[in-house]
Amino acid sequence: MTKNGYKAIVIGISAGGLAALSKLFSFLPNGFPLPVIVVQHVAATSNRFIYTLFNNKCRLTIKEADDKEEIQAGFIYFAPPDYHLLIERDETFSLSIDAKVNHSRPSIDVLFESAVYVWSSGLIGILMTGANSDGAHGMRLIKEHGGLIIAQDPKTAEYPVMPQSAIDTARVDKILSIEGIGEWLRDDLVHLTRDVKNESRSG
Amino acid sequence: MKKTAIENIEITLLLDAIFERYGYDFRHYSRASIERRVRHFLSKSECDSISGMIPKLLHDESFFDIFVRDFSITVTDMFRDPFVYQSIRKNVVPILKTHPFVKVWHAGCATGEEAYSLAIILKEEGIYDKTTLFATDFNDGALDAAKKGIYALENAKKFTANYQAAGGTTSFSEYYHARYEAMALNQSLGKNITFANHNLVTDTIFGEMHLIMCRNVLIYFEKALQNRVLNLFSDSLVNGGILCLGTKESLMFSTISKLFAPMDENARLYQKKVL
Structure with missing residues (x-):
């Protein structure tokens, strides 16, 4: 957790995600204080090799989320292909093969919504390049619970539909390029001043 | 609050x-x-x-x-994770062949896609006729759908690709006929499948099984309940019997891990040791 009360970051991304995430992760420094949890839309049959590609470019450890695994800072977790990824109140992962949501499994909305119930205003949501609107509802929910939401600037996104749908659906706090998001996470996040008095009661 | x-x-x-x-x-x-x-x-x-x-x-x-x-309806595919079915052909079928009759329990079969997939594998390997396959779920709605064996036609392409990747020996179209927007599996595939209501949380052991498949059910349970159900499976298997779990489920941290030897860890196939 950061001193200003942030506890976790969730990222939703779809088409164009491979290059965008590779660039974004290169900004995250050693000792980054928050766990990062990603839903990337991928084909059900895709293998897990792509995540290890990122590992060479990133100081944090990238792994696929395991069922009942404890969520820790210093890790970037990916939802496994063809499973929904959910957060439990004890800050562990759950997986499900419930029906697709927004034609997707994993679905960004499923992750974001379950994360809101656990971290409420301690949550940061980021929605990036993609060709559908999964995640927009989840972004609005994060905002409603006092969390912070960032959309990739659609002008800089390989596929603008997904970040644009967040901007249309929710009052996003920041609209930034990939480099902008990376720099904000690296330089500004921990210095951000906010009122966290209500935070302690959510546990 | x-x-x-x-x-x-x-x-x-x-x-x-x-x-x-x-x-x-x-x-x-x-x-x-x-x-x-x-x-x-x-x-x-x-x-x-x-x-x-x-x-x-x-x-x-x-x-x-x-x-x-x-x-409680979960959604799966025929031959989900084709490499698992390939491994069943290679590692499990030779063991099943040594038995005069074969009893298989597919626990948490939902709408039946994977039970029929296993039936196809056993058929192609020539052991379906001596097999009884118990496919259970606690959800009667899912069981009704499973008994019918009718799925949306839009799945046919994916199921066909999965079947081929699973090492299918003929053409997948042999196993169903398309009607309107639906694909109906051949009735003969269900001949030796008994669909029955069984609740893993509250019901007890289920016969002396040679193979138990239970994929993507344990992920819905808390750890203690996972252990209870795994013990139920262990007690329901003959010595040398095989347990197949979902690809994100493992025996590794459970209370029965010592009773089993991994057969193909990647495919989550475990064999009960002969003690």
């Missing part, structure tokens, strides 16, 4: 009420999925809060029937 904390209380009360009234025990399911399903059901109901659904669930059995059918 926060709204989300109040909702948490409501869900606990709802699960208690269902258990006390109907005996279905969802109290030790992974909570996040349960909460999502309850919220989803609420949004489709005419009630205005989760606790508001409790009186209706207690007094109106037909409302509960709809709830339980809607509540």
Whole structure:
């Protein structure tokens, strides 16, 4: 957790995600204080090799989320292909093969919504390049619970539909390029001043 | 108190009420999925809060029937994770062939896609005729669909690709015929499958099995319940019997891990040791 009360970051991304995430992760420094949890839309049959590609470019450890695994800072977790990824109140992962949501499994909305119930205003949501609107509802929910939401600037996104749908659906706090998001996470996040008095009661 | 904390209380009360009234025990399911399903059901109901659904669930059995059918349906594919079926062909079938008859339990079969997939494998390997396949689920709605063996035609392309990747020896179109928007599996595939209601949480062991498949069911349970169910499987297997779990499930950290040897860890195939 950061001193200003942030506890976790969730990222939703779809088409164009491979290059965008590779660039974004290169900004995250050693000792980054928050766990990062990603839903990337991928084909059900895709293998897990792509995540290890990122590992060479990133100081944090990238792994696929395991069922009942404890969520820790210093890790970037990916939802496994063809499973929904959910957060439990004890800050562990759950997986499900419930029906697709927004034609997707994993679905960004499923992750974001379950994360809101656990971290409420301690949550940061980021929605990036993609060709559908999964995640927009989840972004609005994060905002409603006092969390912070960032959309990739659609002008800089390989596929603008997904970040644009967040901007249309929710009052996003920041609209930034990939480099902008990376720099904000690296330089500004921990210095951000906010009122966290209500935070302690959510546990 | 926060709204989300109040909702948490409501869900606990709802699960208690269902258990006390109907005996279905969802109290030790992974909570996040349960909460999502309850919220989803609420949004489709005419009630205005989760606790508001409790009186209706207690007094109106037909409302509960709809709830339980809607509540727990999972969605899988024929030959999901084709490499698992390939490994079953290579590693499990030779063992099954040594038995004069074969008993298989597919626990948590949902709408039946994977039970029929296994039937096809066993058929192509020439052992289906001596096999009895018990496919169980606690959800009668899912079982009704499983018995019919009719799936949306839009799945045919994916199922065909999975079948081929699983090492299918003929053409997948041999196993179904398309009608309107549906694909109906050949009736003969269900010949030796017995679909039955069984609840892993509250029911007990199920015969002396040579193979138990239970994929993507344990992920819905909390750790303690996972262990209970794994012990149930261990007790239901003959010595040398085989357990197949989902690719994100493992025996590794369970209380029965010492009783089993990994056969193909990647495919989550484990063999019960002969003690």
